[in-house]
């Protein structure tokens with residue numbers, strides 16, 4: 001399964017682990033990289049110094065390439081953008097915004113830049129700005145999402161840009177990988193399956209919720225605030241959606257989700273916490289090691305694609 005993406009990143013398999021807030025810590029990133037994929041540290045809303053420590057801990061666990069995902073709504077994004085250069089990180093992915101203002105600095109430092117996009121227009125803008133590849137992320141994904149599905153978005157982005165396209169959203173097994181390749185993607189990024197991985201530090205209550213989830217168990221909060229987020233339905237989402245329907249203002253809604261992802265990931269509060277997960281959670285049936293996940297994906301996708 002060699003593609004322009006495996007070559008660009010110097011990895012064995014075209015499989016990237018999403019840079020998920022609170023979840024994509026150094027343990028998970030190192031495990032995915034050691035298994036031949038690309039692991040990512042999710043900088044999320046962490047202070048820059050914490051991200052630096054995570055990078056150093058990841059380096060201690062792997063000599064393979066790994067990356068950092070920078071969430072652009074983070075008020076510390078400027079500092080994190082500098083720290084990845086200082087620490088010699090090889091790959092940066094970005095989410096929830098336009099990383100244009102950092103591009104020159106990253107390119108000058110030889111960092112491979114892979115923005116996550118949810119539209120064709122954004123993909124074209126990122127190619128013009130010098131991106132090395134893009135992740136085209138469909139609205140099946142967990143967390144902050146756009147409006148287009150993976151099946152529609154990926155081939156349209158593939159036709160619109162010349163740089164390699166990585167498919168994300170709704171992929172959790174070898175069939176999904178093969179389907180993404182049929183649409184023209186040259187790698188996949190997966191989140192939900194890795195949330196439930198053995199090396200993921202996520203609380204067992206949260207992992208269990210993903211493993212028990214059915215196809216229709218996710219919902220989207222925040223459509224009224226401009227920050228739509230897909231997560232598993234629970235008491236928190238029920239309350240959030242009720243408030244949204246009643247026309248609650250941004251601050252009131254913020255209050256409900258303040259620290260709620262941490263609550264789910266660290267404390268295992270699956271009632272009041274935010275359980276970010278994609279629609280494909282229904283396909284995730286067990287807690288597997290990153291090595292087993294990647295070997296399974298490559299074996300099954302190769303068979304389908306007759307590689």
Ligand code: TUI
Nearest residue numbers: 021071095096097098116117118143144145146227229
């Ligand atoms: O970023 C993600 N997924 C995320 S970020 C996150 S943290 C968060 N929590 C609550 C509210 C908001 C964020 C949880 N999950 N995926 C990549 C992604 N990027 N999806 C959609 C986009 C995106 C959206 C708009 C990329 C660019 C964009 O452009 C807007 C602009 O500036 O033109």
